[in-house]
Amino acid sequence: MRDTVDRQRRAFWLKHLHRWHWISSAISLVVLLLFSVTGFTLNHAARIEASPRVERHAATLPPDLLGQLVAQRPKSAPLPPAVATFITTQTGAPVDGRAGDWSDDEVAVxxxxxxxxxxxxxxxxxxxIQYETTDRGWLAYVNDLHKGRNTGPVWSWFIDVFALACVVFALTGLLLLQMHAGQRRMTWPMVALGLVLPVVVALLFIH
Structure with missing residues (x-):
């Protein structure tokens, strides 16, 4: 009777662990591959050449819009809507709603x-008006996605959800290893190696 109960309990946990393991792996698969590749490119960033492309645009505010800037003296505030619309139309710079640093001589966004x-x-x-933009290429773009640099709150939330999916994937994998360890003698030595190896490398080679 007890053996039957144990088998049923084991079957229950195996079923649910497998379910959560494949669901979390499906959710995190593509982004996990992306972050693995960008982890490699970030680690070798100094060896990967990039050719930044710089573009410059210029324009001049008409007197009525210039008067809106002269009349204001904040330290940090967005540009007046009409000024922002003019700049975007003339140069393509997405300045609407972005805070600028105001000084006596200029406004810098x-x-x-x-x-x-x-x-x-x-x-x-x-x-x-002077507008300069620098494009460092697609590799710099995906590297910045990896770091969450200048990506905004939505991407930051996405990374948090993805990280949680990876945690679920790893923990369910560990529990599945534990449940199958009796038939695979190398399970725990391999797990221990995965823990000990980075510790040894860090202690011996990081100064």
């Missing part, structure tokens, strides 16, 4: 993004 950078500078006396 930083435009960082994955795989590149950018900035807009508006002279508060002449109305001269």
């Amino acid at each position: 930083s435009l960082p993004r994955p795989g590149g950078d950018g900035w807009v500078s508006i002279d508060r006396e002449t109305g001269e």
Whole structure:
């Protein structure tokens, strides 16, 4: 009787562990591959050449819009909507709603993004607009996705969900290893190797 109960309990846990293991692996598979590849490229970033592409655009604010900048003196605030719309139309810079650093001479808006950078500078006396954007290529883009650099809150939430799926994948895999360990004698030595090896490398080779 007890053997029957034990077998039923084992079958129950095997069923649910397998289910959660394959679900979490399906959710995390593509992004896990992406993060594994970008982990490699980040580790060898100094050896991988990149050719940044820089573009510059210029324009001049008309007097009525320039007057809106002269009238304001905040330290940090978005550009007036009409000014932001004009700049985007003339240069393509996505400045709407972005906070700028205001000084007596200019307003500077930083435009960082994955795989590149950018900035807009508006002279508060002449109305001269300078827009520069730098594109470091697709490799820099995916590397920044890996780091969550300048990716916004939605990508940050996605990484959290993905990380949770990886934790579920790893823990259910460990429990499945434990349940099958009786038939696979090398299970725990291999698990121990996966724990000990990075510790030994860190202690001996990281200074």
